[in-house]
Every structure is written in structure tokens, then in C-alpha cells.
Amino acid sequence: MREQLEQLRHEALKTVSDASSEETLQEARIRFLGRKGELTALMKGLGGLSADERPVVGQLVNSIRDEIENLFETALSAERERATVSRLQSERIDITLPGRRALRGSKHPITQVIAEVSEIFAGFGFSVAEGPEIEHDWYNFEALNFPPEHPARDMQDTFFTENSLLLRTHTSPVQIRTMLKTKPPLRIIAPGTVYRCDSDATHSPMFHQIEGLMIDKDVSFADLKGILTIFTNQLFGQKTGVRLRPSFFPFTEPSAEVDIACVICGGKGCRVCKQTGWLEILGAGMVDPEVYHHVNYDAEDISGFAFGMGIERIAMLKYGIRDMRLLFENDVRFLRQF
Amino acid sequence: MKVTYNWLKEFVDFDQSPEQLADLLTMLGLEVEGMENYGAGMDQVVVAVVEEKRQHPNADKLSVCRVNNGREIVDVVCGAQNFKAGDIVALAQIGAVLPGDFKIKRSKIRGEESCGMLCSEKELGLAEESAGIMILPPTLVPGTPVFESLGLKDTFFEIGLTPNRADCLSVIGVAREIAAKIGTSVKCNRIAVPEHGPSINSSITVSVEDSELCPRYAARAVHGCRIAPSPEWLVNRLAAVGVRSINNVVDVTNLVMMELGQPLHAFDCDQLVDSRIVVRRALEGEIFTTLDSQQRVLVASDLVICDAGGPVALAGIMGGENSEINDSTTSILLESAWFKPAAIRTTSKRLGLHTESSHRFERGTDIDGVIRALDRAAALVAELAGGTVAQGFIDVYPVKSVPPAISFRPERANALLGIKLSSKVMIDILRGLECSVTEMTDGILMVTPPSYRIDIEREIDLVEEIARLNGYDNIPASMPIARVISDRPSLHQRLESMLRNILVAHGMNEIINFSFTTPDAADKLLMSDVDPRRSVIKLANPLVEEQSVMRTSLIPGLLEAVAKNISHRSLDLRLFEMRRVYINRQNEEMPHEPIYLVGAFTGAREREGWGNSRDSIDFYDAKGVVENLLEELHISNVKWVVDTPETFYHPGKSCSIMVGKERLGTIGEIHPTVQKNFGLEKPVFCFELYFEKLVVLHRLKAAIVVPSRFPDSTRDLAMLASDCLSAEKILETVKGIKAQEIEHAEIFDVYKGAGIPTGFKSIAIRIRYRSYDRTLTDDEINIIHSRITENLVSKLKVSIR
């Protein structure tokens, strides 16, 4: 009996190590351990043993059964694991094939720059104001202290309509319209489309500006410098150098051109900055008392500043665009990059 | 405006290098836009003496010269004939680079060694044409660079002047700015005029009839002049600031204008009828021929300078042919005057005649500088043209101009600028600008600007001068105290940005077209003759015909963008534009500028790719985008009404988008003829939405529907229906039974073709049933479903398949 049991154990070991699939293992397991299996058959012989031997051999049978069971369990789970690995291996796909992409749309770069600038100024408490593009001479020029027949009008080549209105040459008339209906204090920016009869690589007959205006008690030129420095740092990066230099606009005094250190060469001098290391991006100044006079503000009581910038200019600097006309060609190969 | 470094040095002493000077001027508001180092790199062209000149052995027209360059004697082959041994010449040595990137190398010319080149003025860039080589004055020292020894080495500055700085349209003006900044003053010597013979009054009389437009008119006469080409220095000096030499007299007037900013005019005195000058307004329709041989028709607002016979000059703008200086002129009348800026500008603009003279007069010249300029010119004419200046001068100046006395509060300047300058520093700055300053007891300063600073009239103008001279760099940067909080963007602004986001999420690219368009845009869209969009706003001065009217529709620009992209082989397009159109209004001066939103779809529905379909996009793709957009704006009860809304759509594939009686917009396939008009081969689907209507109909989402927790059950229903029966009708009929258990009904298949009789279509709908409070039983669903089926059959005459 002991020999038979030992024999069985031996056979089971060999069968497990020879088995090549889950099925053969399962079959062998039933053959050894099943209800009609070989171990059960052997156990029927227990009855013929003496009362002394029976518990000893019985114990032996149990321990051999446990051993064989463990053997099969381990082998089966190893086999399952191997099968899974091999199945997953066979399911491999080419992950380098491009993804199935939905169409990606885009906002025009001009729209994006306007949004970005507006967002920065919203942080400074500036609200957005708007006005008409087809304007009266009074709002576009006279109220902004461009008297008729003044050479300052030559600074802006104007489109006129046949019924003697004009296409606004800057967003500054929005200043006038806002001041006429609002009392100080006020902080506004006015993004919009403007027009000048001029067309080449750096001029487009239609382009975009953002006008800013702040009026309050005791606003100074130093405040203007502060706001514009923080603005340019937020737009172009923390360390961007800013320079204000004297200039002239009829509706501000003192007036300034605002330059930033060239973002292309870092101030060393290159073609874009004409070797000066500086890029002009803004015009600004303290609101001229003559303007207050036109909108019935008391110039002794309040003070303020105004500024204006070309959106195309900023977009060109931000994205390294050389020719402004590219912005209005509506070529999707260009637009899809935004 | 051009000035040169050397010329400025004649008026003010300064130590700054050209680069430092450019920076100083820019930071004063005189922006240096360009610099040219004249003569830089020409140091290899040196003064040399021709020691010996002999015939070239192998060429008749060449000579071989032995030339002393101050260090050694070299051989140079030369083709010019206009020189002899002993002449001083300009030798370009080996290594010199002449204008036009012409490099001088050692060479052999017909067997003879040549170590350099003898240069002509043309080759050195000193003249446009020249005959033979340049012969230099015998006083020059051999070996020294030619440009240096002729005093030609200089730096030219191009200054972008702002229109307020009329005073800086001259060398002395720029010099004054430098002087004020560095704390010195300009050199302004007394001019000695050598007067001889009879008084000017014996040769000319002047009467000014319009002293409003001409408050001051001065003149001097110079007799016995010889008109000749100007000397080299004068030609070069004028060339440096971009003025072409004419003759010695005209050049003197130009030189003085460049130097002092006062435009002058020289008349041929003998051509003035009756030796009279009358300053008056032109007669309406008076005809006058200017120096440039153009006939000008004048109007009564023009100011003219006349003799007894009629106009001889257009005041401050240009002289006339009839009194022009010519080679036989001997007597000269020099005019120096002050004209009213606006009058000069009006005439100059009307005639399209812009001159150096009108440029200065219309910006405002120095009324106190009139005589100094006249004296300087008379003295120079006498010197260069060999004439004698008549005794005295004429000066018609009835009302002396007095510059304003401005009261100036130093503490106001500090407050406006955000600085803390003492009154004393401010006084120094103002005096440095040649203002006269009186301190009042209350700290207020009474400031009178110099006569040439016509831009300084008010306290704020003085504040600017303080800021400028003290330096913008010396103003600190501070943050204003906020007493305002910004408004939330308006509904209008928020919706604009929301719409853009929705369209971008649908794969659409935003475009921006010009607001002006071509006048035939309405024709291309087949718009009817009475279409109000034909009443466009026209530009009076368009750049080109294609940009001459303000657009009333965004569709033409959109279709052009589609066509242009297709020509670049970008075939699958989804474009949108959201911008203004410009609508004329009856009885209102200002046009209406509503925002429209348009979109165009063409090409394939999906992106090109290995797993994507290449099916063509169609009407329903466009409609789907609009449906999503309206849903996101919570605009409900939208009706798609077949009413042939626009001529530019296919009549069978277009509709209006309505809410109640409000039309929100339209959608459709572009009409084949319009498609052709824009050069498009494939169908294009467009929508047009009126932004203002969307703003009005837009609703905030009030409440959401809580999803049911119970299971759903779906039933399909296929039917054969007349081709004319709309999907909308079928769905309305389904929902018409008003059973709460119908959660959703949609059309999932539409089929026409094989197996379906002509005039019919097969339509399949799927209805999803679900209750909020229980699981529906089959029986319950069957009852509702058969009511739907019966309704469809009885009301719509469909047959169930």
C-alpha cells in the first residue's frame, strides 16, 4: 500500500512536469484526484489494513493528496498566467499609428491677443468699452484736440465716407464717448477695429487697437509708468525692460512712446528692432486738459492717463510674424497653428 | 528731418559721440530713426600727388602714373585725361572699398602693374556724374584720408519729428535742444551784412493787404549778382540733408532754411512788374504757373505774393515761373516772412503741393527769427554770388507778436508727474529752454517761452518740458490707488466669447476679413435690386476699387476665404467669422453696425486619416453645429422654416431659423450660380446668425431635469412615408400624444432607392420609454407605442413596415 502510494505520488509529479496546457493538467488532476480517480481507488484498500496501520496510512494518504493537490494548483495557476501573458502578447497593436482626432478649431490670433490684453487689464480694474467704427470727425479728431487744419492730422491718413463721416483712425473716440456718459473715477479699455489709408508689409488699411483710459483724483505720470510696466511684464515676461520717451499726441500731454527691450534679440540689436535694442509697442500720456474741456470734466479736480497699442504689432512680436498681411489672408495653414 | 553731427557742432559745443547724441536726442523726444556714418570705411582713399604721368605702352587711352601717397611712390594705371603731373588727387589704395561694394585690388592692366585707383567724384559717391578724376586743392597733405581732409567725415541723423516741434525743423532748433539738455547755450553770432549803395526803398515797394494771413513780411535786395553753381562745401552740405543743389542763390535760401528753419524765397528783381510786391488773397479762379511748370487754379482763401501784374509766388509754398532766378538774373529780392500756418496748410493740401517751405510754415515758424534769416541769406548771397546788398531792409510788421506769459505752479507739475523737483530746478530747466521766468510771491512762476516755441501756450505744456528735460527715466513707477472695481464683461461680450468657444470646439477656424469690400458683392450673391443690403456706405477715398464700400454681409468674404484656401489645396474647411456689418439707416446720420456670425463648411466631414471616413460634409453637419450652439445658449422652440430666405442659397436646401416671429438667421447650401461666381467647384454650406437676436433670445439655464433611476425600454418603428412628409412632422406627431413615458424619440434611418416606390421614403424612428417613478411593464409600453403607430398612420398616412 505504501509503495503504491509512493508510486502514485511519483507519477503525479511526472505528469505535472510534463503537462503542456491547462487542459492536460485538468485531465490529469481528475485522473489522480477525481471521485473516480486513482487516489480514491487506492483509498478503498484502506479497509483491508489493520487497525494499527489504518490511521498511519490514512494520514499518509491525506498528506499525499494535499501534496498532489498543491502541485496541481500551483501548476495550473502558473499555466494560466503564462497563457494570459501569451494572449496579451498576441494582441499587441501599433501605438505609433496616429490617433483618430476630431477637427481642432482655432480663434484668430487677433482675437486671442485682444482677450489676453483685456484679461491683464481686468486684473487692474479696467472694464471693456466699445464704440462705432464709422465715426464723426468730432469724436475721432476734434474732441481729441486735433483742430481742423492741424498738421497733427497728417499723422493719421483717414478714410472718409461719401456722406462725410470717417472710419475711425484709432480707438480713442471711445474715450470721448465713455467720458461723455460716465463721471470719474473710471478705468476702461476699448479694443476695436481701426482704419488708415496705408498698405504695406507693416501697415494694413484695417487693423486693431486697444485703448486704455484711467481718470481719478491724483493720477500721475508715475502711475502710468507703473501700470504699463506691470502690463508689459505680464504680457512679455517678468524681466522685460520698459522705456518711456517723450513723444506727441494731440490728446495727451506729457506724451510718451513706450518701448520694450527687443524680445527677439534681448536688447543687443537686430533687424526687427533696427539695431536699437528697443521695440515701440505703445503710445501713452496724461490726458490733455483740452480733452477734459470737451467732455465737461474739471481738469483742476481730476487727472488721468490714456494709452493705446496696436494688436497686430503685439501679435507679430509674440508669434514672430514678419508680414502683417499674413494676419488677414485667412489661410487655414496659418490659422490652424493658433 | 535730417541734421549732421558736424553741422550741429557749429551751433553748440558738446562732447557726446554720435551714438550718445542719438540717444540723447531720442530721449528728448526727437527720435533718431536712422544714422549714417558718412565716409566711414573710406579711410583707404588718401590724398596723393601725381609725380609722373606717362603713356601706357600697350593702350592709347591709358596712362601709367607714379603717385606719392605720402609714404611711398606707387604705380597706378589711369584712364582719365583731365590731370597732369603735380596735381593732387584721390588715391583709392589696395584694400579700399568704394560705394557699391567695389573693392580695390592689386592688378595688372594690359601688362602694367596698378596699385590702386585714382578716383572721380562719382566713384567716391560725392556726385551723381563727374568728368574725369577728382582734382583736390593743393593745400591738402598727401597720405591723409580724403574724406577727413575735406571735412566730409560726418554722421547724418534722420530724426522722426512729431508735428508739434516746428522749432526743431532746423539745425539750430536741434542744437537748442542739445544745449538745454547739457546745460549750455547755442552759439548765435551777430550777422554782419555788407550794405552798399542806394536804399532798398529805391528799388522795391512792399504792401501787405492781408496782415491776418501775413503778419510779417521782410525783404532785402542784392544787386549785381552772378548766378553760378554753388561751391563744393555748399553742395555737400545740402546733399547731406537731402537737398539738391540748383545754383548759388537758391542754394543759399535752402541752406538758411535748413540752418535756421526760416523758409526764404528769392525773386528775380528785374522781373517784378513796377518793382512792387503786394501780399493779398488770390482772386477766385486766378491762374498761376508755379516753378514746377504746373498751372494752378487759385481760390479766394489762398494767399499770393504779387507784383503789379499778378501773382509771382504762392505764399510760403512755391514761387512762380515768371520771377524765377535764372542764369541771367543779376538783381535779387530776398523774401523772409511769417504766414499763418492754417492758411498755408489749406492751400498746400488743396493743391497737393507739399514743399520744404510749406512744411515749415504750416507747423509755425519763428516770427522773431525773420530778420536774422534774411540777414544771413543776404550776406551769403553777397559773398557767393558777388553782389552788393542794398542799404536797409523792408519789414512790414504792424502788430508785434507777444509770446504768452503762462502762470506755472511747480507743485502742480510735481503732482501730475509723480516727482518731487524743487522750484529752483524747474526754473533752471525753463531758463535753459530760453524761457523768461519770474517768481511770484506765492510760489507761482510767470513763464514766457521763446518766440520759436509756438507749441508752449499752457501750464501743461511747461509740465511736459519739465518732464522731458528732467528725463522720463527719472520719473518713478508707482501704482495708482484703486477706487474703481472693474465691471463684469457685459452679456454681449460674454456671449461673443462663448460663441467663439462653441464654434472652435466644433473644429471651426476663425477668420478676419477687411470691413470694406467690392461694390459688386451684392451682384455676386444674386441679391435683388431692392435688397436693402445694396445700399452700402461708400468710401470717398478708397485705396482700391475692391475695398471701396463697407460690407453689408459677411458671406462674400467668407466664400472668398473658402475659395482662396481651396486654391492652396486646403480642401476640408470649416470657417467662421464674427464681425460687424455696416448698414445705412433711413433718416439717421450714423449707420448701424450689428455683429453677424457666419460659418462655412466644405470638403470631407472628418479629418484625413487612416481610420477616418472621407464622406463629404453636408447640410446636416452645418445644421448640427447651429443646433448645438442654440442649445448652449438655451434658446428653445427653434423652428426651421422653409421660406427660401436668401438668393444666395439653393432654394431646396435652405431655411430660416426662427423663434416665434423672430428670425435668428439662415442656413443653407450655397446656390450653384453663386458657387460659380466665387470660383467654387464643390458644394459649400453656410449659416448666418444675427448676434443681436441671439443676445435677446439667450436664456440663462433655469433648472436641470433630474435623471430617472428606472430602466428604459426602446422600440423601433419603420414606416413608408411620402417623400414630402417632413421629419419634423413625424417627430411632432410622436410627441403629440403627450405621454410622459416617452423620454426621447429620434430618427435613426432615412432611406430612398431600391425597394422603395418612387415618391416615397423609408423612415425608421427609435423611441425610448422610461418612467420617473417605476419600471414600465411591456404592456404599458405596448399601449403607448400602438397609440403612436395609429396616430402616424391616421394623421400622416404612413404605412408601417
Ligand SMILES: [Zn+2]
Ligand atoms: Zn532686436
